[in-house]
Amino acid sequence: MSWRSPDELRATARVEWARIQALAQPVKARDRLAIPPQEMPAQEPLARARNMQEVALGYFEEQARVEAVRCLQCKNAPCVAGCPVRIDIPRFIAAIASGEMAKAIAIIKETSLLPAVCGRVCPQETQCQEPCTVGKSHKRVDKAVSIGRLERYVADWERAQGAAPPAVAPATGKKVAVVGSGPAGITVAADVRRAGHAVVLFEAFHKPGGVLVYGIPEFRLPKSIVQAELDTLKQMGVEIRTNFLVGRTRKLTDLLAKDGFDAVFIGSGAGLPKFMNIEGENLVGVYSANEYLTRSNLMKAYDRVHAVTPIHAAQRVAVLGGGNVAMDAARTALRLGAREVHLIYRRTEVEMPARVEEVAHAREEGVQFHLLQNAKRILGENGKVTGIECLRYELGEPDASGRRRPVEIPGSEFQMPMDAVIVAIGNESNPLIEQTTPGLAVDKYGHIVTDENGCTSIPNVFAGGDIVLGAATVILAMGEGRRAAAAINRLLAG
Amino acid sequence: MNQILFKERLAPEVYRMRVRAPLIAEERKPGQFIILQLDTEFGERIPLTIADADVQEGSITIIFQVAGKSTKLLAGMEPGQKIANLVGPLGRPTHIEQFGTVVCVGGGIGMAPLYPIAQGMKEAGNRLIVIIGARTKELVILEPEMRALADEVIICTDDGSYGRKGLVTEPLQELCAQGAKPDLAVAIGPPLMMKFCSLATRPFGVPTVVSLNTIMIDGTGMCGGCRVTVGGKTKFVCVDGPEFDGHQVDFDQMIQRLGSYREQERIAAAGCNLHAEAVRKGLQE
Ligand SMILES: Cc1cc2nc3c(=O)[nH]c(=O)nc-3n(C[C@H](O)[C@H](O)[C@H](O)COP(=O)(O)OP(=O)(O)OC[C@H]3O[C@@H](n4cnc5c(N)ncnc54)[C@H](O)[C@@H]3O)c2cc1C
Ligand SMILES: Cc1cc2nc3c(=O)[nH]c(=O)nc-3n(C[C@H](O)[C@H](O)[C@H](O)COP(=O)(O)OP(=O)(O)OC[C@H]3O[C@@H](n4cnc5c(N)ncnc54)[C@H](O)[C@@H]3O)c2cc1C
Ligand code: SF4
Ligand code: SF4
Ligand code: FES
Numbered sequence: 001m002s003w004r005s006p007d008e009l010r011a012t013a014r015v016e017w018a019r020i021q022a023l024a025q026p027v028k029a030r031d032r033l034a035i036p037p038q039e040m041p042a043q044e045p046l047a048r049a050r051n052m053q054e055v056a057l058g059y060f061e062e063q064a065r066v067e068a069v070r071c072l073q074c075k076n077a078p079c080v081a082g083c084p085v086r087i088d089i090p091r092f093i094a095a096i097a098s099g100e101m102a103k104a105i106a107i108i109k110e111t112s113l114l115p116a117v118c119g120r121v122c123p124q125e126t127q128c129q130e131p132c133t134v135g136k137s138h139k140r141v142d143k144a145v146s147i148g149r150l151e152r153y154v155a156d157w158e159r160a161q162g163a164a165p166p167a168v169a170p171a172t173g174k175k176v177a178v179v180g181s182g183p184a185g186i187t188v189a190a191d192v193r194r195a196g197h198a199v200v201l202f203e204a205f206h207k208p209g210g211v212l213v214y215g216i217p218e219f220r221l222p223k224s225i226v227q228a229e230l231d232t233l234k235q236m237g238v239e240i241r242t243n244f245l246v247g248r249t250r251k252l253t254d255l256l257a258k259d260g261f262d263a264v265f266i267g268s269g270a271g272l273p274k275f276m277n278i279e280g281e282n283l284v285g286v287y288s289a290n291e292y293l294t295r296s297n298l299m300k301a302y303d304r305v306h307a308v309t310p311i312h313a314a315q316r317v318a319v320l321g322g323g324n325v326a327m328d329a330a331r332t333a334l335r336l337g338a339r340e341v342h343l344i345y346r347r348t349e350v351e352m353p354a355r356v357e358e359v360a361h362a363r364e365e366g367v368q369f370h371l372l373q374n375a376k377r378i379l380g381e382n383g384k385v386t387g388i389e390c391l392r393y394e395l396g397e398p399d400a401s402g403r404r405r406p407v408e409i410p411g412s413e414f415q416m417p418m419d420a421v422i423v424a425i426g427n428e429s430n431p432l433i434e435q436t437t438p439g440l441a442v443d444k445y446g447h448i449v450t451d452e453n454g455c456t457s458i459p460n461v462f463a464g465g466d467i468v469l470g471a472a473t474v475i476l477a478m479g480e481g482r483r484a485a486a487a488i489n490r491l492l493a494g
Numbered sequence: 495m496n497q498i499l500f501k502e503r504l505a506p507e508v509y510r511m512r513v514r515a516p517l518i519a520e521e522r523k524p525g526q527f528i529i530l531q532l533d534t535e536f537g538e539r540i541p542l543t544i545a546d547a548d549v550q551e552g553s554i555t556i557i558f559q560v561a562g563k564s565t566k567l568l569a570g571m572e573p574g575q576k577i578a579n580l581v582g583p584l585g586r587p588t589h590i591e592q593f594g595t596v597v598c599v600g601g602g603i604g605m606a607p608l609y610p611i612a613q614g615m616k617e618a619g620n621r622l623i624v625i626i627g628a629r630t631k632e633l634v635i636l637e638p639e640m641r642a643l644a645d646e647v648i649i650c651t652d653d654g655s656y657g658r659k660g661l662v663t664e665p666l667q668e669l670c671a672q673g674a675k676p677d678l679a680v681a682i683g684p685p686l687m688m689k690f691c692s693l694a695t696r697p698f699g700v701p702t703v704v705s706l707n708t709i710m711i712d713g714t715g716m717c718g719g720c721r722v723t724v725g726g727k728t729k730f731v732c733v734d735g736p737e738f739d740g741h742q743v744d745f746d747q748m749i750q751r752l753g754s755y756r757e758q759e760r761i762a763a764a765g766c767n768l769h770a771e772a773v774r775k776g777l778q779e
Contacts (some may be wrong), residue, residue, distance in 0.1 A: 206579040243581040273718040291717035308538040383750030
């Protein structure tokens with residue numbers, strides 16, 4: 001994929017739109033299939049690799065409408081089954097095609113509360129766009145209708161209009177505590193508040209937003225978007241209490257027993273970074289991706305004139321892992337001034353759990369990929385990282401999941417000089433709430449056990465998002481939040 | 495919330511403050527700490543021990559030494575002003591029980607975290623010996639408070655300007671060598687001092703607790719920045735600690751990690767960000 005300027009993409013879309021207008025209406029399926037997929041306008045790769053602004057700029061209206069016409073309006077709509085929260089995709093896309101943006105966003109909001117976020121960060125190619133009929137006809141998933149981009153388009157359109165916050169039912173006198181202000185917590189707060197219950201959203205950090213704020217970087221998800229969601233909550237009357245660590249500042253059980261809360265939702269996220277347990281991992285210059293990204297995003301270490309929080313000015317950075325977190329860390333390292341960033345992943349690109357778009361963007365920006373390789377130890381001198389020793393792998397027999405397992409090639413060790421290493425191989429669950437809440441059942445991974453309504457082993461205590469699912473996705477966290485909120489609203493109504 | 499109620503200078507560059515934080519005052523236990531931040535957008539999050547608390551007043555006491563940019567800014571604040579962000583109590587409380595004789599060793603600012611532990615140990619019925627170490631007389635802090643608590647107080651200064659001349663490890667070793675050696679030692683201070691205290695008690699098999707002051711960011715177990723090696727395993731100081739078995743801690747590694755940002759901190763403390771920027775650019779060129 002070679003980069004094309006936004007102006008060029010817009011001009012092309014205009015021509016295409018005029019051509020579509022000239023076709024027999026309604027447009028026939030064959031003609032729809034002939035419309036070229038609309039590319040996402042983006043900042044020029046080498047320029048953006050040195051700034052923090054959003055990479056993907058969003059469709060122009062012309063592009064959105066052309067893209068919407070590509071949708072075949074399938075009767076069975078396989079795309080809907082691919083969306084974890086079952087957004088009515090054909091209906092909202094039809095509204096975009098006819099230019100009814102307000103209607104489109106209203107349809108999405110029947111189901112999803114965070115379309116501006118999910119449109120940007122959902123792994124669409126494995127969810128809604130994977131089964132899309134258009135992609136299937138072209139035998140290429142990247143030719144599917146760009147559902148996520150269209151979702152983002154109407155969500156951004158709505159924000160630009162300055163939408164009024166959702167209506168709140170008259171006060172019920174009931175009070176709900178929400179622990180954690182990530183996507184799961186934000187969703188529960190909104191849905192429970194709408195039913196007229198008082199809501200207090202507790203957040204351990206000094207800023208609300210969860211991973212959307214401290215994990216996913218500005219260049220992929222502008223913080224102003226998350227802030228707009230939080231502002232809406234405030235306008236609805238949700239109280240947000242930052243610097244409040246439930247379990248320590250107050251026990252969860254005390255919230256129920258002493259502070260008058262009628263129900264609690266736990267959306268405390270994943271937490272605890274995993275390390276590889278290899279030699280050299282505690283050298284100076286080795287970070288977990290959580291630390292690296294938090295320093296950069298939350299503490300704004302990238303703003304070197306204003307921020308107090310330091311971050312290493314590393315020249316050669318290795319990132320271990322192949323998920324979204326690894327891509328974010330690698331691309332952040334470039335933006336912090338690294339001359340070379342090496343991404344080291346044990347399997348091949350096909351197995352990378354990261355969104356396809358992020359992998360493509362990382363490559364365009366100059367991140368060097370080392371596939372079928374893995375770190376064996378981190379080398380150091382005087383306590384500081386000086387390099388990394390890797391081992392090559394090849395693909396062996398398929399394992400239980402059907403994926404071919406990487407097996408190491410003995411004696412294939414080689415070394416590369418580095419001055420920072422970022423470990424991005426996943427998270428374990430944070431045990432704090434479990435440890436301080438007697439009777440809260442968790443599984444062997446420390447994930448809170450819930451029933452189909454999100455209810456935990458303690459009455460009136462619900463949970464959802466990464467603390468239940470393990471490191472998952474924004475849309476799943478939101479979906480769980482909606483389900484739990486519905487159950488809380490039923491509980492408090494009865 | 496977070497309003498500074500009282501400020502006092504205890505020694506050159508050492509301050510005591512009482513800050514309004516009713517919830518923390520109610521929940522906190524010896525050994526726990528808070529993290530504060532002076533500016534929501536750009537501030538650094540710095541951990542400080544809760545040296546004392548007053549539930550009635552709804553306040554906590556912090557005692558801190560000016561080490562760099564953030565502590566310098568904090569020292570410049572006055573009663574009535576508010577600390578932008580303050581979260582806690584963090585970390586696991588000290589394990590307190592009746593051990594018998596407990597010797598508490600504090601080096602420099604380490605006296606601040608030591609004080610609530612000494613208090614707890616005394617309340618639990620232990621015989622309490624306190625060893626206070628400082629570079630020089632005017633840096634000895636919390637002596638009256640400790641005298642009011644302890645059965646015995648020993649003071650050491652590096653230059654002999656007050657108490658014994660020498661390091662805290664000497665009286666510690668003497669106590670361990672006695673027939674009735676202490677049942678527990680608690681040593682808090684600079685990492686090197688804790689290292690040598692642990693080495694001093696080891697041959698006598700006196701269990702030794704140390705409180706580690708690593709670099710921290712979130713303080714909730716999320717970032718891994720505070721990790722140390724204890725007994726060959728990686729531990730997170732903010733959630734597994736801050737107290738650990740001194741005989742198991744890899745102090746050399748910890749000292750190296752604490753030095754991670756020395757150059758950048760020196761520049762930040764000098765207060766010249768433009769200079770810092772220039773130096774960082776230079777580093778990149
Ligand atoms: C770098 C990175 C990139 C990612 N990229 C993507 C992506 O592209 N697409 C995608 O779908 N998903 C992505 N994810 C995953 C996604 O962000 C998470 O699945 C999602 O944020 C989980 O939401 P949550 O509400 O469960 O928890 P979180 O977003 O983790 O929020 C939990 C919040 O709770 C707070 N908290 C924790 N304990 C307590 C307590 N005891 N008291 C008070 N507050 C507490 C935390 O400080 C945090 O703010 C990414 C994750 C990371 C880290
Ligand atoms: C659990 C815990 C409890 C603590 N309790 C106290 C206390 O009661 N009183 C007190 O004065 N100090 C305490 N500290 C140390 C205190 O946090 C640091 O002195 C402070 O963060 C320095 O910030 P700064 O911006 O002023 O200095 P910086 O410019 O950030 O650093 C100056 C020097 O301090 C070291 N340093 C930086 N960050 C930390 C850190 N988080 N911890 C330790 N050293 C650091 C640096 O290596 C550097 O040499 C505690 C630390 C921890 C982890
Ligand atoms: S929420 Fe995600 S999966 Fe669902 S339609 Fe939108 S982009 Fe697709
Ligand atoms: S599967 Fe594709 S073409 Fe069919 S309705 Fe969904 S988005 Fe449109
Ligand atoms: S300070 Fe982040 S894990 Fe301990």
